[in-house]
Amino acid sequence: MKTLKKKIAAAVYKGIAEIDPAAAVTEKDILSYLAYPPDDKLGDIALPCFRFAKALRMAPPVIASRLADGFECEGVASAETAGGYLNFRIDRAALMRRLFGEINADGLPYGGNDDGAGKTVVIDYSSPNVAKPFHIGHLGTTVIGHSLKKMHEFAGYKCIGVNHLGDWGTQFGKLTVAYRKWGSREAVEEKGIDELVALYVRFHEEAEADPALNDEARAAFTALEHGDPEITALWRWFIDISIAEYKKTYRQLDIEFDYYTGESFYTDKMPAVVDELKSKDLLKLDDGASIVDLEEYGMPPCLILKRDGSTLYPTRDIAAAIYRKETFDFDKCIYVTSAGQSLHFAQWFKVLELMGRDWYKDLVHVPYGTVSLNGSKLATRTGNVVLLKDLFAEAIEKAAAIMAEKNPELAGREDVAESVGIGAVVFYYLSANRMRDINFVLEDALNFDGNTGPYAQYTYARTCQILKKAGEYAPDGFEMNDDEFALCKTLALFPETFDQALAEYEPSIITRYVLDLCAAFNRFYHNCPVLTAGSESVKALRLALTGCTNKVLSSALELICVRHPEKI
Numbered sequence: 078m079k080t081l082k083k084k085i086a087a088a089v090y091k092g093i094a095e096i097d098p099a100a101a102v103t104e105k106d107i108l109s110y111l112a113y114p115p116d117d118k119l120g121d122i123a124l125p126c127f128r129f130a131k132a133l134r135m136a137p138p139v140i141a142s143r144l145a146d147g148f149e150c151e152g153v154a155s156a157e158t159a160g161g162y163l164n165f166r167i168d169r170a171a172l173m174r175r176l177f178g179e180i181n182a183d184g185l186p187y188g189g190n191d192d193g194a195g196k197t198v199v200i201d202y203s204s205p206n207v208a209k210p211f212h213i214g215h216l217g218t219t220v221i222g223h224s225l226k227k228m229h230e231f232a233g234y235k236c237i238g239v240n241h242l243g244d245w246g247t248q249f250g251k252l253t254v255a256y257r258k259w260g261s262r263e264a265v266e267e268k269g270i271d272e273l274v275a276l277y278v279r280f281h282e283e284a285e286a287d288p289a290l291n292d293e294a295r296a297a298f299t300a301l302e303h304g305d306p307e308i309t310a311l312w313r314w315f316i317d318i319s320i321a322e323y324k325k326t327y328r329q330l331d332i333e334f335d336y337y338t339g340e341s342f343y344t345d346k347m348p349a350v351v352d353e354l355k356s357k358d359l360l361k362l363d364d365g366a367s368i369v370d371l372e373e374y375g376m377p378p379c380l381i382l383k384r385d386g387s388t389l390y391p392t393r394d395i396a397a398a399i400y401r402k403e404t405f406d407f408d409k410c411i412y413v414t415s416a417g418q419s420l421h422f423a424q425w426f427k428v429l430e431l432m433g434r435d436w437y438k439d440l441v442h443v444p445y446g447t448v449s450l451n452g453s454k455l456a457t458r459t460g461n462v463v464l465l466k467d468l469f470a471e472a473i474e475k476a477a478a479i480m481a482e483k484n485p486e487l488a489g490r491e492d493v494a495e496s497v498g499i500g501a502v503v504f505y506y507l508s509a510n511r512m513r514d515i516n517f518v519l520e521d522a523l524n525f526d527g528n529t530g531p532y533a534q535y536t537y538a539r540t541c542q543i544l545k546k547a548g549e550y551a552p553d554g555f556e557m558n559d560d561e562f563a564l565c566k567t568l569a570l571f572p573e574t575f576d577q578a579l580a581e582y583e584p585s586i587i588t589r590y591v592l593d594l595c596a597a598f599n600r601f602y603h604n605c606p607v608l609t610a611g612s613e614s615v616k617a618l619r620l621a622l623t624g625c626t627n628k629v630l631s632s633a634l635e636l637i638c639v640r641h642p643e644k645i
């Protein structure tokens with residue numbers, strides 16, 4: 078459709094030049110005016126001619142009819158006027174022939190492109206805080222981040238996934254104190270991260286009654302900063318245990334990071350940042366702390382050093398960005414975090430600008446809204462947060478129960494239940510615009526009859542089963558009825574849908590496209606028998622449509638990190 082729209086824009090441009098060679102209208106303008114009418118009875122693509130009224134000094138209906146007169150464009154069957162609109166009907170067979178060729182061609186996957194060839198993108202995502210719970214608040218950064226990585230790969234970029242673990246800071250002083258007072262090696266070895274979180278929670282409870290514990294924790298962190306060997310060993314151990322645990326969750330999502338370079342990785346890179354800020358006269362003392370004043374830019378100051386000289390979250394981000402630029406020479410570095418951190422990113426992006434690093438423009442913060450949970454009684458062992466792994470476990474359990482009922486004979490049911498359970502959570506999460514606050518209802522996410530992951534997975538599995546039964550096919554013609562053509566048009570929209578999702582850093586655009594495609598396919602399937610079609614020729618065409626749907630669904634689900642088994 079993208080290609081066809083471009084051709085139409087070129088033909089319209091020629092038409093406009095014939096009406097008035099001096100008209101201030103570009104081909105790009107025309108392309109942006111072309112729209113898909115909500116009711117396709119009028120046409121497949123529409124051009125609102127009032128857009129040219131000013132430039133041509135004519136009434137829109139007059140422009141429409143002048144343009145329609147003798148309109149010719151490859152791939153367009155007719156151009157008709159309706160008031161101020163010029164409506165185009167697509168040459169159905171030509172569109173399907175091209176689509177079939179493109180979807181089945183070797184080389185670049187259909188919908189993807191090589192716009193990013195030779196360019197590198199670093200994506201900083203997930204990044205939980207070690208020793209604190211990996212909770213559902215991290216679902217957003219984890220799945221949006223991974224989806225953005227897949228999307229950039231689909232557009233030809235080289236992508237580097239970085240887990241910027243929160244592995245440095247006073248929480249390690251707290252954990253060390255708690256471990257020494259109430260913990261044991263056996264308990265941590267046995268219960269892993271749950272024990273670490275429990276110790277951390279206990280520290281906070283006990284510190285309420287005994288604030289001196291906080292001083293002890295601060296002292297322990299200072300000792301860590303100075304390389305105390307015993308505390309350093311404990312700290313490393315806590316991190317290793319935590320990463321092993323995170324990896325279980327990442328494996329369920331098919332996520333692999335290129336680097337687990339957490340905040341601590343930048344410890345030795347910080348003095349250079351502080352020196353540069355000093356030499357560029359950007360640091361100011363404020364009540365003993367060192368800050369960069371951002372008042373002029375309407376923001377509170379960016380904190381660089383605490384009174385005791387220790388570094389802060391922004392300092393580490395600045396050092397990390399410089400390191401990444403020097404190491405990977407990225408064209409873009411993307412950070413996915415909750416919208417609560419937007420100011421933090423705006424502040425230190427500004428500091429880099431003031432430091433004269435003109436590549437600050439290539440830093441992108443991608444924020445998202447909050448997540449809450451209701452209607453589901455999840456264990457909340459750690460106070461009032463819901464752990465991601467518990468949410469996943471419950472989703473898998475529920476999916477398994479549904480499948481035991483729906484398809485008890487299915488081979489490999491356990492794996493499929495994992496794919497369906499996790500897929501349901503991810504799909505549900507990625508259905509809404511990322512800035513929207515989400516209220517999680519597991520029952521809704523797992524509803525096989527709703528607009529859900531399982532519904533999409535089920536549709537995909539259906540296409541696989543039809544194709545398997547059919548074997549080889551070769552269409553000999555591409556004429557189509559309305560249901561067939563509606564599906565063909567939806568398939569043809571995939572490339573531009575992908576472009577838009579990438580430009581807006583918005584995976585939900587793809588999720589909603591998957592739902593549109595599933596709806597078009599299921600309508601087609603309901604109205605047009607495939608394997609029992611009236612003639613071999615019709616059967617081959619319908620199989621071609623099914624095969625195309627299968628490929629596009631697979632690519633789209635891949636982009637939003639939803640597994641798609643061949644059988645459900």
Ligand code: ARG
Pocket residue numbers: 201203204205206241242243394412413414
């Ligand atoms: N660890 C932080 C958190 O859980 C997120 C880190 C995001 N990345 C970054 N470079 N600041 O809130």
